[in-house]
Amino acid sequence: MTLPPEHHLRAELNYEVHARPPDTLMGPLRVSYLALLSGDAPRGAALAAMRTLALRFGVVPPGDGASHWSADLGIFRIRWEQHTEFHRVMFIRDGVAEKPFAEPAITFVPSDWVAALPGELLVAADLELAHDAEETLAMDIFGDNQVVGSVIGGRGLAFTDFRISGNGFARFLVVQGSMSSSITGRNVQRLLEIDTYRMMALLALPVARALSPKLTHWEQELAEIATALTKASPEDEPVLLERLTRLASEIESQEAATRYRFSAAAAYYALVQRRIAELREERMEGLQTFQEFTERRLAPAMDTCQSTTARQEALSRRVLRVTQLLQTRVDITREAQNGAVLLSMNRRVRLQLRLQQTVEGLSIAAITYYVVGLAGYAAKGIAPHWGIDPDWVTAGAVPVAAGFVAWGLHRARQRLALREDD
Numbered sequence: 139m140t141l142p143p144e145h146h147l148r149a150e151l152n153y154e155v156h157a158r159p160p161d162t163l164m165g166p167l168r169v170s171y172l173a174l175l176s177g178d179a180p181r182g183a184a185l186a187a188m189r190t191l192a193l194r195f196g197v198v199p200p201g202d203g204a205s206h207w208s209a210d211l212g213i214f215r216i217r218w219e220q221h222t223e224f225h226r227v228m229f230i231r232d233g234v235a236e237k238p239f240a241e242p243a244i245t246f247v248p249s250d251w252v253a254a255l256p257g258e259l260l261v262a263a264d265l266e267l268a269h270d271a272e273e274t275l276a277m278d279i280f281g282d283n284q285v286v287g288s289v290i291g292g293r294g295l296a297f298t299d300f301r302i303s304g305n306g307f308a309r310f311l312v313v314q315g316s317m318s319s320s321i322t323g324r325n326v327q328r329l330l331e332i333d334t335y336r337m338m339a340l341l342a343l344p345v346a347r348a349l350s351p352k353l354t355h356w357e358q359e360l361a362e363i364a365t366a367l368t369k370a371s372p373e374d375e376p377v378l379l380e381r382l383t384r385l386a387s388e389i390e391s392q393e394a395a396t397r398y399r400f401s402a403a404a405a406y407y408a409l410v411q412r413r414i415a416e417l418r419e420e421r422m423e424g425l426q427t428f429q430e431f432t433e434r435r436l437a438p439a440m441d442t443c444q445s446t447t448a449r450q451e452a453l454s455r456r457v458l459r460v461t462q463l464l465q466t467r468v469d470i471t472r473e474a475q476n477g478a479v480l481l482s483m484n485r486r487v488r489l490q491l492r493l494q495q496t497v498e499g500l501s502i503a504a505i506t507y508y509v510v511g512l513a514g515y516a517a518k519g520i521a522p523h524w525g526i527d528p529d530w531v532t533a534g535a536v537p538v539a540a541g542f543v544a545w546g547l548h549r550a551r552q553r554l555a556l557r558e559d560d
Contacts, residue, residue: 160327161208161217162319165267166234169326170244170307173226173334174257183256184225188218191251213246223402225257226334238266238279239309261334262302265310265326279311288427289420290325293317296417300333300431308333328413332428335406335413336436342403343439345396346446352392353449359385360453364460372471379464386457393450400447407440509539 163169176184185200188207192199200207200218208217215230235241242264244252280299287297295313303309310329314322363382370378410432419427426434 160320160323161215161228161230163230163267163314163323163326164319165269165312165314165322167230167232167267168234168241168243169263169265169267169330170229170242170247171226171261171263171265171330172228172244172252172255172259173224173261173337174255175224175260176257179256184218184220187251187255188216188227191216191248194248194251214243223338224260224334226261227255228330234266234268238311239264239303242305242307260337261308261330262306263308263310263330263333264305265312265330267312267314267322267326269314279309285425286428286431287422287425288417289422290417291317291321292418292420294322294325295422296325296329296428297425298329298333325417328416332410332413332432335409336432339403339406339410339436340439342399342443345399346443349392349396349446349450353446353453356385356389356453360457360460367460367464367467370467375464375468375471379461379468382457382461382464386454386461389450389454389457393454396447396450400443403440403443407436410436503540505543506536506540509543513539 174184185204189199191211192207192209195209195211197209197211205220206218209215213231217228217230219226229243229247231243231246244264280297283299283301285297285299287295290296290312293316295311295315297311298309300308310333312322312326312329317325359381363378363385366374367378414429414432417428419429421427
C-alpha cells in the first residue's frame with residue numbers, strides 16, 4: 139500500500155516516548171548521582187566531557203547532538219542526560235561495600251574527569267540498593283537525623299534524610315525486596331529525580347525573598363503617587379507621570395527577569411509531585427513519607443514563589459490603572475489648554491480681519507487718490523482743447539476710480555479663497 143507523504147518529524151516524535159528508558163537494576167549495587175546546572179558553560183560542553191570519558195575507556199562515544207548516553211565502562215556503568223537547565227550523570231557499580239556508603243560508585247570514576255565536569259554542582263547523591271535490610275539498619279546509617287521513608291511500589295523500601303553528609307553527598311537506601319529489576323530501576327530514577335527537581339524548584343525561593351522588599355518599596359511609592367494624584371495641579375502632572383513611568387519600567391524589567399525562574403519552579407514542583415505519586419507509597423510506622431516531607435517543606439516555599447508572582451502581577455496591573463488615570467488627566471488638561479489656544483487664535487483672527495478690512499479701506503482710498511491724481515494731470519492737458527473744465531473731469535474720476543479699485547480687490551479676494559479651497 140502506498141501511504142501519503144510522511145511528515146519529516148514523524149519518526150523523531152514517535153520514538154520520543156522511548157527515549158531515555160530507565161536502567162534495569164538488580165541489587166546489590168551502588169549508585170552515585172550528580173546534577174549540574176549548565177549556567178555559563180558552553181553549549182555542548184557536557185557532551186564533550188562524555189566523549190572524553192568514552193575515549194578514555196575505549197567505548198563508543200555519544201554521537202553529534204546527543205542529549206543522552208549510557209555505556210558499560212567495565213568497572214562501572216554510566217548514564218548521562220542533558221536537560222534544558224542542567225545535565226545529570228549517574229554512575230552504577232555492582233556489589234556493596236563492607237559498610238554502607240563507605241565506598242560509593244564515584245570513587246571508581248577518574249577524579250580529574252569528575253572535577254572538570256562543566257556546570258555548577260546542585261545535587262550529589264549516593265544510593266545503596268540492597269536485596270534485604272532491616273529498618274533498624276536505616277536508622278543506624280542516618281544516625282540522629284530525621285529519616286524519611288516508606289514502602290514503594292508495594293514491594294520495596296526507600297529511606298533518606300535529604301541531608302548533605304560529610305563527603306558532600308546526600309544518601310538514599312533502597313531495599314529491593316520483591317520488586318523486579320525494571321520496577322527497581324524506575325523507582326531509583328524517581329527517587330533521584332525527586333531530589334533533583336526539588337532543588338531546581340527551590341532555586342526560585344531566594345529570588346522571591348530578594349524580590350519581596352523591592353515589591354514593598356514599589357507598592358509604597360505607587361500609593362504615594364496615587365495619593366498625590368488626588369491633589370495634584372496641572373503643573374504637578376508631568377512630574378507624577380515621570381515617576382510613574384520610571385516605576386512601571388522598573389517593575390516590568392524585574393518581572394521579565396524573574397518570570398522564567400518562577401514558571402520553571404512551578405513546572406519542577408509539578409514534576410516532584412508526579413514522581414512521588416508514581417512511587418505508590420505506603421506508610422511505615424514512625425516515619426514521614428516522601429509525600430508528607432515534600433508537602434511540609436517544599437510546598438510552603440512554592441507558595442511563597444507563587445504569592446510573589448501574583449503580587450508582582452497585581453502591582454503591574456495597579457501601575458497600569460494609575461498610569462491610565464493620570465494619562466486621562468493629562469489629556470483633559472491638554473485639551474483645556476488647546477481650547478484656550480484656539481480661543482486666543484480666534485480672537486487674533488478677528489483682530490487680523492478687522493485690521494485687514496481697515497487696511498483694504500485705506501488701500502482703496504490711497505489707490506483712488508493716485509489714480510484721480512493721474513486723471514487730473516491728463517485732464518489739465520486735454521480738457522481745454524475740448525472746452526471742458528479740468529476740475530470737473532477730476533471730480534468725475536473719483537467715483538469711477540474708487541469703484542474699479544474696490545471691484546479689483548474684491549475679485550482678488552475671491553481668487554485667493556478659491557485657491558485655498560483647492
